[in-house]
Amino acid sequence: MKLKEKTAIVTGGGTGIGKGISRSLAAEGANVVIVQSTLEKAENASGELTAEGYDILPIRADISLRADVRNVLNRTVERFGKVDILVNNAALTGSKVSAPFLEMTDDLLERAIDVNLKGTFIVSQEAARHMTERGGSIIHISSVGAYAAQEGASIYCATKSALIGLTRTMALELAPYNIRVNAIAPGDIRTETSENIVSEKKERGFSGNYFRKIPLNRRGEPTEIGPTAVFLASDDSSYITGETIIVDGGFLIY
Numbered sequence: 214m215k216l217k218e219k220t221a222i223v224t225g226g227g228t229g230i231g232k233g234i235s236r237s238l239a240a241e242g243a244n245v246v247i248v249q250s251t252l253e254k255a256e257n258a259s260g261e262l263t264a265e266g267y268d269i270l271p272i273r274a275d276i277s278l279r280a281d282v283r284n285v286l287n288r289t290v291e292r293f294g295k296v297d298i299l300v301n302n303a304a305l306t307g308s309k310v311s312a313p314f315l316e317m318t319d320d321l322l323e324r325a326i327d328v329n330l331k332g333t334f335i336v337s338q339e340a341a342r343h344m345t346e347r348g349g350s351i352i353h354i355s356s357v358g359a360y361a362a363q364e365g366a367s368i369y370c371a372t373k374s375a376l377i378g379l380t381r382t383m384a385l386e387l388a389p390y391n392i393r394v395n396a397i398a399p400g401d402i403r404t405e406t407s408e409n410i411v412s413e414k415k416e417r418g419f420s421g422n423y424f425r426k427i428p429l430n431r432r433g434e435p436t437e438i439g440p441t442a443v444f445l446a447s448d449d450s451s452y453i454t455g456e457t458i459i460v461d462g463g464f465l466i467y
């Protein structure tokens with residue numbers, strides 16, 4: 214097992230891509246802390262994975278609040294003794310963060326930044342402080358939206374682009390502590406929030422002219438992002454830092 218005796222925190226680890234990542238990390242031997250904004254979702258995923266024989270700790274937290282994040286780190290260390298891996302997956306996505314640019318409200322703007330960027334920054338900072346003595350791996354979940362514009366997703370694309378810049382800067386500053394920082398940019402992955410994203414956007418008046426085709430001719434599954442997270446969390450990627458791996462079925466190659 215590549216992650217035996219390692220402890221991983223996965224924000225948004227109870228649903229969608231995050232749940233796929235949580236399962237993959239656990240399957241490779243990691244203890245996994247699932248952080249969700251609602252305890253019910255964290256506990257549901259925890260119960261499912263625990264029944265499969267994995268060691269999971271569910272925690273509710275608003276990652277944009279430092280006090281909540283510190284509680285996550287304290288409970289993690291109390292339960293498992295250390296933090297080796299952080300996956301920053303939590304984000305507002307899909308219709309929750311979709312709006313025409315000219316109609317974007319301050320409330321939606323602030324909520325997206327709070328979760329997608331500010332929250333990621335705070336969790337990374339607090340986790341990195343726990344990793345300075347023994348090293349670790351931090352993984353941001355970005356998106357192909359960081360590279361290709363998406364209609365009605367201005368703030369989503371902006372925050373996901375920001376994560377790539379954050380990845381590089383963190384990698385540079387944390388390298389002396391043997392903390393590696395990388396990102397994954399998933400393509401069109403089938404999740405609860407994105408299941409009907411195309412029809413939902415058209416119903417809301419978006420043109421739909423800019424949806425691209427996928428060369429592999431199918432949408433990805435959350436379980437197909439997990440193995441990349443395992444790779445970046447493990448010693449298999451010991452000489453990789455500051456990079457973003459695109460997992461998109463060829464979405465961006467043309």
